[in-house]
Amino acid sequence: MKTPLLRTFLLLSLALAKNLIAAPAIIPAPAALTLTEGAPFVVTAETKLHADVATTPIASWFARWSGLQVATTGTGGITLAIEAALKDELGDEGYKLSSNAGGVTIRGATAAGVFYGMQTLRQLLPPDLEHGGIRAASGRAEVAALEITDRPRFGWRGALLDVGRHFFTVAEVKRFLDEMALHKLNVFHWHLTEDQGWRIEIKKYPKLTEIGAWRASSPLSGGNKIDDGIPHGGFYTQDEVAEIVAYAAARFIRVMPEIELPGHSSAAITSYPALGNDDAPGFAPTVQIKWGVFSYLYAPKPATFQFLDEVLGEVLALFPGGFVHIGGDEAKKDQWEASPTAQAFIKANGLKDAHELQSYFIRHAEQYLAAHGRRLVGWDEIQEGGLAPSATMMAWRDVKWAISAAREGHDVVMTPTSHTYFDYNEGTTEEEGEKIGRGPLKLEKVYSFEPVPAELEPQFQAHVLGAQGQLWSEQLQGWPKVEFRAWPRLSALAEVMWSPREKRDYADFKTRLPALLARFDRLGVNYRRPRATDDAPPIIAKPAMPVVPAK
Ligand code: ACM
Numbered sequence: 001m002k003t004p005l006l007r008t009f010l011l012l013s014l015a016l017a018k019n020l021i022a023a024p025a026i027i028p029a030p031a032a033l034t035l036t037e038g039a040p041f042v043v044t045a046e047t048k049l050h051a052d053v054a055t056t057p058i059a060s061w062f063a064r065w066s067g068l069q070v071a072t073t074g075t076g077g078i079t080l081a082i083e084a085a086l087k088d089e090l091g092d093e094g095y096k097l098s099s100n101a102g103g104v105t106i107r108g109a110t111a112a113g114v115f116y117g118m119q120t121l122r123q124l125l126p127p128d129l130e131h132g133g134i135r136a137a138s139g140r141a142e143v144a145a146l147e148i149t150d151r152p153r154f155g156w157r158g159a160l161l162d163v164g165r166h167f168f169t170v171a172e173v174k175r176f177l178d179e180m181a182l183h184k185l186n187v188f189h190w191h192l193t194e195d196q197g198w199r200i201e202i203k204k205y206p207k208l209t210e211i212g213a214w215r216a217s218s219p220l221s222g223g224n225k226i227d228d229g230i231p232h233g234g235f236y237t238q239d240e241v242a243e244i245v246a247y248a249a250a251r252f253i254r255v256m257p258e259i260e261l262p263g264h265s266s267a268a269i270t271s272y273p274a275l276g277n278d279d280a281p282g283f284a285p286t287v288q289i290k291w292g293v294f295s296y297l298y299a300p301k302p303a304t305f306q307f308l309d310e311v312l313g314e315v316l317a318l319f320p321g322g323f324v325h326i327g328g329d330e331a332k333k334d335q336w337e338a339s340p341t342a343q344a345f346i347k348a349n350g351l352k353d354a355h356e357l358q359s360y361f362i363r364h365a366e367q368y369l370a371a372h373g374r375r376l377v378g379w380d381e382i383q384e385g386g387l388a389p390s391a392t393m394m395a396w397r398d399v400k401w402a403i404s405a406a407r408e409g410h411d412v413v414m415t416p417t418s419h420t421y422f423d424y425n426e427g428t429t430e431e432e433g434e435k436i437g438r439g440p441l442k443l444e445k446v447y448s449f450e451p452v453p454a455e456l457e458p459q460f461q462a463h464v465l466g467a468q469g470q471l472w473s474e475q476l477q478g479w480p481k482v483e484f485r486a487w488p489r490l491s492a493l494a495e496v497m498w499s500p501r502e503k504r505d506y507a508d509f510k511t512r513l514p515a516l517l518a519r520f521d522r523l524g525v526n527y528r529r530p531r532a533t534d535d536a537p538p539i540i541a542k543p544a545m546p547v548v549p550a551k
Contacts, residue, residue, distance in 0.1 A: 023035075023511075024123070024124055024144060024146065025123065025511070025512035025513075025514070025515035025516070026120055026123045026124070026512065027123070027183070027491050027494065027495055027509070027512055027513070027516050028183065028184060028494045028495035028497070028498035028499045029495060029498075029499045029503050029504075029508070029509075029512070030120060030148045030149075030150035030499075031094075031149060031150045031151060031499065031500050031503070032148065032149045032150065033146060033147070033148045033150075034146060034147045034148075035144060035145065035146045036100065036145045036146055036147055037145065038100050038101055038145040039100075039101040039145065040099070040101065040142040040143055040144050040145055041099050041100060041101060041102070041103060041104050041142065041143045041145070042101075042140060042141075042142055043068070043078075043125065043134060043140070043141045043142070043143060044134065044139055044140055045067060045068070045134050045135060045139055047068050047077050047078060047134075048068065048069055048070070048071040048074055048076070048077035048078070049062060049063055049068050049069065049070045049071065049077065049078050049080065050070075050071055050072070050073075050074060050075070050077055050078065050079040050080065051070055051071075051072070051079075051080045052072070052080075052081070052082075054082050054111055055080035055081065055082060055111065055114055056070060056072075057111075057250065058080060058111060058114055058115050058118055059080055061118075061250065061251075062118050062121075062122075065129075065130070065133060066125075066129055066133045066134055067132075067133030067134045067135055068133075068134060075103070076102060076103045077103055077104075078103065078104045078105075078106070078121070079103060079104070079105045079106070080106050080107075080114050080117075080118070081105065081106070081107045081108075081114070082107075082108060082109065082110060082111060082113075082114060083107050083108075083109060084109055085109075086107060086108065086109040086113075087109035087110075089109075089149075090108060090109050090113055090149075090151050091109070091113075091151050091152075092109065092110050092112060092113070092155075093108075093110070093112045093113055093116060093151060093152050093155070093184075093186070093252075094108060094109070094113050094116075094149070094150055094151025094152070095107065095108040095113040095114060095116050095117030095120070095148075095150055095151075096108070096117070096147075096148065096149050096150075097117045097120055097121060097146075097147070097148040097150070098146075098147050098148075099124070099143045099144065099145055099146050099147075100145045101145065104121060104143055106118060106121065111252070112186075112252040113151075115181075115251070115252050116150070116152075116184050116252075117148075117150075119181065119182060119183075119184055120148060120150065121143070122182070123182075123515070123516075123519070124143045124144065124146075125137075125141050125143065126141050127515065127518040127519040127521070127522045128522060129141060129522075130519055130522035130523050131522035131523070152184065152497070152498045153497065153498060153499060153500055153501065154451065154464070154465065154466030154467065154497045154498070155186075155465060155466055156186070156187055156413050156465035156466030156467070156468070156497075157183075157184065157185045157186050157187065157466055157467070157468075157494065157497040157498060158185065158186075158187035158188070158189050158256075158413065158466065158467070158468030158469070159176070159180055159185055159187070159188060159189065159468060159469050159470075159471065159486070159490060160189035160190075160191055160258075160415075160468060160469070160470045160471060160472075161173070161176060161188070161189070161190060161191065161471050161473070161482070162191040162194070162423075162470075162471060162472045162473040162474075162476075163190065163191060163192060163197075163199045163473070164191055164192065164193060164194025164195075164196055164197045164198075164199060164264075164267075164473070165194060165196050165197070165291065165472065165473040165474045165476070166218075166232070166473040166474075166476055166477060166478075167197060167199060167213075167232065167233060167234035167235070168473075168479060168482065169234075169479075170236065170240050170243065170244060172479045172482070173190075173244055174244065174247050175479070176188075176482070176486075177244075177247055177248050177251055177253055178251070178523075179483075179486070179487070179523075179525060180251070180253055181251040181252070181253065182519070183490065183491060183494035183498075184494065184498055185253065185490075185494055185497075186252060186253055186254060187253065187254050187256055187466075187468065188248055188253050188254070188255045188256065189256050189258060189325060189468060190244075190255055190256065190257050190258065191258045191260075191325075191472075192236075192257055192258055192259060193258070193259050193260045193264065193265070193267065193268065193327075194260065194264055194267060195264050195265070195266035195267060195287075195288040195294050195296065196215055196218075196266075196267065196287060196288045196289070196291075197212065197213055197214070197215060197232075197233055197234075197235075197267055197287065198212035198213055198235065198267040198268055198271065199213060199234065199235045199236060200235060200236055200238075200241060200257070200259075200315070201235060201236065201237045201238050201241075202310075202311050202314050202315075203238070203314060204310050204311075204314065205271070205272065205307065205310070205311065207271040207272060208267070208268060208271045208272075208311075209235040210271070211267075211270055211271040211287070212267035212268055212270060212271040212287060213233045213234060213235040213267070214231060214232075214233035214287060215231065215232055215233060215267075215287040215288065215289050216231055216287075216289055217229050217230055217231065217232070217289045218230065218232050218289060218477075219289070219290055219291060219474075221434055223291075223434075224290040224291055224292065227289060238314070238318060241318045241319075242318060245318065245319060245320070254321075254322055254323075255319055256319070256322065256323045256324065256325055256377065257315050257318075257319050257324060257325065258325035258326070258327055259311060259312065259315055259324070259325070259326060259327070260326070260327030260328075260329075261298055261308060261326050261327055261328070261361055261362075261365060262297040262298045262328075262331050262358060262361045263293070263294075263296075263297045263327070263328075263329070263330055263331030263332065264294075264327055264329070264330065264331075265296055265297055265298055266285055266286065266287060266288045266294050266296040267287045267288075268298075269285040269296045269298070270285040270286055270287050272307070273285055274301075274303060275298055275299065275301075275303070275304050275307055276296055276297075276298065276299055276335075277297070277299040277335040277336065277338070277339040277341065277342055278299070279339050279340055279341050280334075280335040280336075280338040280339040280342075281338055283335070291474045293330045293332055294332070295332050295334050295335050296335070297331050297332070297333075297335060297336065298361065299335075299339065299341060299342060300336075300341070300342055300345040300346075300357060300360070300361070301341065301345075305364055308364070308365065308368075309368050312324070312365065312368055312369065312372075313372075316369075316372055316374060321374075322374065322375065323374070323375050323376075323377045323392065324369055324374050324375070324376060324377065325376075325377040325378065325394075326362065326365045326369075326376055326377070326378050327378060327379060328358070328362055328378035328379050328381050328382040329378075329379035329380075329381045329396070330379075330381070331358055331381065333354035333355070333357075333358070336354045336357055337354055342354075342357065345357070351385075352385075353385075355384045355385040356385040356386075357385075358381070358382075358384050358385055359382075359384060359385030359386050359388070360385075362376070362378060362382050362388050362391070363388045366388035366389075366390065366391060370390060375390060375392060376388060376390065376391050376392065377391070377392045377393070377394060377413070378391060378392075378393060378394070379393075379394050379396055380393055380394065380395050380396055380397055380398075380401035380402075380405075381397075383401060383404070383405065387405060387408065387410060391410060392410065392411040392412065392413065392465070393405045393410055393411075393412050393413070394412070394413045394414075394415045394468070395412055395413070395414055395415060395416060396415045396416060396417060396421075396470075397416075397417065398416065399414065399416050399418075399453050402414060402453065402456075402464070403453050403455055403456050405463075406456055406460040406461075406463035406464065407456075407457075407460050409460075409463070410463060411463050411464075411465050412463055412464055412465065413464075413465050413466060413467065413468055414449075414451040414464060414466070414467040414468070415467065415468045415470060416449075417437060417438060418438075418441075418445075419441070419445060419446055419448075419449035419493075420446070420449065420467060420468060420469050420470055420493060421437055421438075421439075421441060421470050421472070422441070422446075422469050422470060422471055422485045422486055422489050422490060423436055423437065423470065423471060423472040423473070423474065423475060423476065423485060424436060424437045424438060424439030424440065424441040425439040425440050425441075425485075426439070426440050426441060426442060426443065426485075426489065426528055426534065427440055427531070427534045427535045427536075428440060428535045429535060429536070429537055431537065431538075433475055433481065434475045435475075436472075436474055436475045440534065441489070442534055443488065443489055443492055444506055446469075446489045446492040446493050446496075447492040447493075447495070447496065447504070447506045447509060448506070449467070449493065449496050450496075450501070451464055451466065451467045451496065451497070452464050466497050467493065467496065467497050469486070469489065469490045469493045471485060471486055479526075480526040481526075483525050483526040483527060484526050484527065484528050485528070486527075487520060487525055487527035487528065488513060488516065488517065488520075488527055488528070489528075491513070491516060492509065495509060513530075514530075517529075517530070521542075521543050526542075529542065
């Protein structure tokens with residue numbers, strides 16, 4: 001006599017072996033998924049989304065594009081529920097999804113958990129729903145009978161978009177947030193200021209966008225050799241920033257602004273030259289038209305520190321809560337070395353050298369942010385001259401910087417060029433475009449990334465908050481190129497950041513990937529299409545699908 005459990009197991013194994021039940025293709029893979037015995041749940045245009053006050057915004061989001069209706073009463077259908085008692089089991093972002101012939105239930109301890117459960121439900125439904133809703137899927141779709149219990153491995157699952165080197169519109173940023181939400185990513189690192197463009201309206205300093213948001217031309221190709229002669233620019237008004245922050249929040253994505261200091265500041269210094277080291281020989285700032293690292297960095301003067309405080313003040317009012325990134329990377333010190341004012345400041349403040357002056361700037365920003373209840377994040381160069389006490393560090397040059405910072409008790413986010421710089425090309429065909437950095441960076445290598453360095457002792461591992469994929473935009477001329485570089489490498493990194501370490505399996509990821517790519521096609525995402533080898537042209541042509549508006 002077989003036990004019911006054993007019977008279920010045997011039946012399921014048989015079904016799977018005969019390919020009767022396709023294993024659900026969810027990316028990132030859930031922590032635990034069990035197919036159960038019984039008929040699937042059938043979704044039709046009549047299926048209701050049952051939600052209460054707290055979950056109605058999530059249900060409405062799903063309803064908007066799926067064509068289902070939200071209902072406050074009734075049973076069956078798809079039920080969303082927040083149950084605070086699940087917090088111990090699911091944390092702040094986990095969920096339970098249960099599906100059988102009678103309906104689908106998604107429960108989380110928080111609204112974020114329920115939202116992530118809805119993203120999983122979305123991937124359990126056919127891709128056709130993405131483009132025209134349930135009616136486009138012949139009015140009927142099945143959700144396999146199953147039980148999922150899922151929660152993320154890391155709390156920081158980020159993506160950086162550089163809008164400084166190339167400007168992207170509000171609609172494009174919203175598209176990116178939608179694509180992030182599908183992958184359960186939760187931090188949008190918005191790189192807003194650069195040598196080649198200042199992109200955020202600051203009311204006290206209007207020239208930042210009148211002058212600093214515009215450059216005369218951009219490098220055409222072949223590195224920096226040829227100018228395209230085409231003016232480029234743009235910026236976000238404060239109203240647009242607020243709109244994007246709210247759009248992200250509705251998708252449980254925190255937006256972290258980056259305001260670079262002391263380097264990468266040519267655009268700001270061109271707008272207000274007195275912010276710069278104007279007593280250094282050859283001082284002639286311009287909004288840069290080449291890529292690279294420039295000598296323009298803020299001068300240590302009272303007016304500059306006041307400027308930084310006032311800019312940060314306006315920024316804090318727009319970005320509620322949490323982390324603010326102040327850059328800190330690639331600050332060449334030659335102007336400080338050559339400026340009598342900077343040298344006098346170093347002496348007067350008992351600083352050893354220009355590295356300690358860099359640290360002085362970072363500490364100034366840290367104190368300002370801490371006084372306003374915020375936490376500073378910076379690139380790994382912020383260790384130069386001593387790391388500010390409460391700073392969180394992004395390790396980009398090498399993971400060794402994360403190890404030393406974590407051992408000193410600092411939180412770190414893993415952003416190494418080796419695995420997370422998606423501006424690097426993936427193959428070498430002409431379609432890949434201009435090479436940058438140390439590419440190619442292949443999908444499999446991204447998937448192999450382990451955010452917790454093996455050398456880091458267990459007692460410091462909790463300092464690794466998570467990881468993040470970078471889309472620096474020197475070579476991202478236009479939105480389709482952003483999507484080409486981002487997907488599916490960011491999908492692979494999403495799984496690294498969400499799924500349990502022991503569940504990670506590249507071969508299995510590859511079997512789940514086609515379903516995600518089919519979804520991308522319905523959404524009009526210009527992902528990098530599969531090829532026979534990394535350096536071959538794509539094997540499946542892009543379908544003629546119109547781009548779907550933001551969800
Ligand atoms: C960086 O790539 N400069 C952080």
